[in-house]
Amino acid sequence: MRFAPSPTGGLHIGGFRTLLFNYLFAKKNNGTLILRIEDTDSLRFVAGAEAYIEEVSQWSGVIFDESPQKEGAYAPYRQSERKEKGIYQAYIKKLLDSGVAYYAFDTSEELADQRKIMPNFQYGIHTRDALKNSLSMLPTEVETRIARGDKFVIRFKMPADETILLHDALRGPISFQTNQLDDKVLIKNDGMPTYHFAVVVDDYEMDISHVFRGEEWLPSAPLHVLLWKELFGSDYMPQWIHLPLILKTDGKGKLSKRDAQKQGFPIYPIDWIDPNTQEFTKGFKETGFLPEAFINFLALLGWTPPHQKEILPLNTMIDNFSIAHIHKTSAKFDFEKAKWFNHEWMKKKCVDDAQLFTEVVYLYCTNRAKKQADTYNQDHFEMFFKPSIIISLVGNCYVLDDFLKYYQLFYPVNSPISYSNVEFTKLLQQLSTISYKVLTEIYDSLSGQQNFDDSQFLEDAINKLLLSHQIKHKDIFPFLRFSLIGQLHGLNIFWIVKILGKEESCNRIKNALGSIKKIV
RNA sequence: GCCCGGUUCGUCUAUCGGCUAGGACAUCUCCCUUUCACGGAGGAAAGACGGGUUCGACUCCCGUACCGGGUACCA
Numbered sequence: 107m108r109f110a111p112s113p114t115g116g117l118h119i120g121g122f123r124t125l126l127f128n129y130l131f132a133k134k135n136n137g138t139l140i141l142r143i144e145d146t147d148s149l150r151f152v153a154g155a156e157a158y159i160e161e162v163s164q165w166s167g168v169i170f171d172e173s174p175q176k177e178g179a180y181a182p183y184r185q186s187e188r189k190e191k192g193i194y195q196a197y198i199k200k201l202l203d204s205g206v207a208y209y210a211f212d213t214s215e216e217l218a219d220q221r222k223i224m225p226n227f228q229y230g231i232h233t234r235d236a237l238k239n240s241l242s243m244l245p246t247e248v249e250t251r252i253a254r255g256d257k258f259v260i261r262f263k264m265p266a267d268e269t270i271l272l273h274d275a276l277r278g279p280i281s282f283q284t285n286q287l288d289d290k291v292l293i294k295n296d297g298m299p300t301y302h303f304a305v306v307v308d309d310y311e312m313d314i315s316h317v318f319r320g321e322e323w324l325p326s327a328p329l330h331v332l333l334w335k336e337l338f339g340s341d342y343m344p345q346w347i348h349l350p351l352i353l354k355t356d357g358k359g360k361l362s363k364r365d366a367q368k369q370g371f372p373i374y375p376i377d378w379i380d381p382n383t384q385e386f387t388k389g390f391k392e393t394g395f396l397p398e399a400f401i402n403f404l405a406l407l408g409w410t411p412p413h414q415k416e417i418l419p420l421n422t423m424i425d426n427f428s429i430a431h432i433h434k435t436s437a438k439f440d441f442e443k444a445k446w447f448n449h450e451w452m453k454k455k456c457v458d459d460a461q462l463f464t465e466v467v468y469l470y471c472t473n474r475a476k477k478q479a480d481t482y483n484q485d486h487f488e489m490f491f492k493p494s495i496i497i498s499l500v501g502n503c504y505v506l507d508d509f510l511k512y513y514q515l516f517y518p519v520n521s522p523i524s525y526s527n528v529e530f531t532k533l534l535q536q537l538s539t540i541s542y543k544v545l546t547e548i549y550d551s552l553s554g555q556q557n558f559d560d561s562q563f564l565e566d567a568i569n570k571l572l573l574s575h576q577i578k579h580k581d582i583f584p585f586l587r588f589s590l591i592g593q594l595h596g597l598n599i600f601w602i603v604k605i606l607g608k609e610e611s612c613n614r615i616k617n618a619l620g621s622i623k624k625i626v
Numbered sequence: 627g628c629c630c631g632g633u634u635c636g637u638c639u640a641u642c643g644g645c646u647a648g649g650a651c652a653u654c655u656c657c658c659u660u661u662c663a664c665g666g667a668g669g670a671a672a673g674a675c676g677g678g679u680u681c682g683a684c685u686c687c688c689g690u691a692c693c694g695g696g697u698a699c700c701a
Contacts, residue, residue: 114701115699146700147699147700225627226628261699264680286629287629288697290698291698291699293671300698301700320695321632321694322695322696322701323701324630325629325631325695325696326697350632351694353694354636359694360695410639410640414639414640414650416651431650433639435633435694437637442637444649444651446651466630501664507687514649548650573660577660579660580660582661583660587662595662595663596658596662596663597662597663598661598662599661621698
């Protein structure tokens with residue numbers, strides 16, 4: 107098996123899912139997974155793209171058996187290096203000798219002009235005789251042109267009147283008419299192979315048995331089949347599996363970077379900054395996803411495990427993986443569902459080992475906070491990120507970032523709560539005089555409280571107070587919660603009080619009471 | 627335009643000719659909690675359309691519509 111990205115930027119989740127399926131299938135069948143870098147396009151090459159893939163692989167736990175960093179029997183793994191080694195030369199010569207490939211001297215500009223004149227222009231069976239190539243020219247002219255250093259490409263001569271039958275392990279038989287197909291370039295004028303030629307050669311050289319790739323390759327698959335037949339015979343040809351694409355959330359079309367940015371969800375596994383444009387693309391890791399959740403939801407966006415269970419660890423997915431349960435249809439990406447996966451995974455990890463999970467949360471949040479330098483306070487962090495607190499919060503959190511948000515409610519950098527808030531003034535209108543009186547009593551009660559660590563004790567005290575005034579919790583708690591953390595929703599009052607401690611709780615209530623007076 | 631692929635609740639999907647069409651996310655209702663949530667229970671919600679084949683079709687075949695992809699010296 108192999109995963110063969112081209113290093114032209116970060117890896118988006120569609121590409122990552124292809125990698126994941128390759129990995130799952132390879133592991134399931136005790137195969138070897140190779141990372142091959144398809145850097146045949148020097149113009150679009152982006153530095154750091156390869157390192158990014160290694161980084162993603164490490165974070166997600168989807169690891170390669172062989173890669174440029176981990177060389178094995180099939181090295182080298184970059185097509186540029188393979189070209190230098192001359193791997194493609196022998197094979198192109200074979201095609202040239204047998205007459206299924208030919209030289210073409212037309213420049214890109216000339217062909218672009220052709221396309222302007224003829225909208226449906228194809229370089230192929232109907233047009234090749236009228237163009238500048240070794241099929242239309244005399245052998246001597248070809249020789250002189252090459253000898254004098256004219257730039258040329260090598261094209262595949264698409265045979266006439268043939269039907270190519272392709273067997274896709276997912277989709278079954280698919281047929282193509284060669285007359286509809288064009289003469290694709292195999293070797294570019296800089297001597298580099300194109301994708302079409304390099305995949306076939308390298309998949310053969312690397313003993314690839316199964317190719318999982320995106321559906322966008324389906325239209326060029328017949329070319330690859332033909333090349334396989336010419337070069338190596340169909341017996342060695344790998345199984346093709348063309349995976350459906352991942353579509354954008356609401357509208358139509360492929361999921362794109364812009365689409366994701368507009369709606370504020372990530373589309374790359376981890377943060378990526380384009381070295382040329384400085385353009386930033388957000389990652390799932392930095393958004394606060396656990397790698398387990400990330401691979402889990404991506405695997406299920408394109409594959410259904412048996413038993414209708416959805417929360418699955420990697421090894422279970424490997425055990426259950428099979429081509430038969432891969433989908434044929436493109437799916438729309440749903441960020442809400444992705445968050446649900448993460449929610450479930452956080453709860454699961456917290457139950458399994460609260461101490462360990464707390465460390466994960468702590469590490470994530472400190473890293474995040476240190477980036478926003480002014481929010482980081484080591485003492486506060488250590489007070490807050492304790493298993494007892496994390497356990498009570500995890501049910502309310504969907505991404506790791508939510509823990510940091512809660513932390514910031516308790517340890518705000520500046521004065522925490524804005525009492526000019528619209529919600530607060532709305533709240534005030536509902537506040538009766540009796541409630542106000544009760545609030546002051548709660549304040550008195552809390553400030554006189556000795557045993558603040560015992561939340562049950564606090565609860566009883568406050569309940570008693572409310573009961574004596576015949577006041578319901580919902581009449582007073584929203585206000586109390588807002589006084590404490592500046593939010594109407596989110597957390598159990600008694601947790602809040604306990605976490606804040608006596609002094610801070612009382613101060614905040616006092617402030618709130620003060621502002622009421624001012625406003626009223 | 628031409629070529630290739632696809633079409634089941636709002637979304638992700640199950641069904642490999644027998645379906646009262648199942649599950650999950652989201653949504654709504656109720657319960658739990660004298661507060662926010664979590665959690666639990668329940669409800670609403672689907673086979674693009676038209677023809678065949680068949681005792682029987684969501685499932686097979688054909689056509690139409692729609693969606694996606696390809697049509698580069700990019701992958």
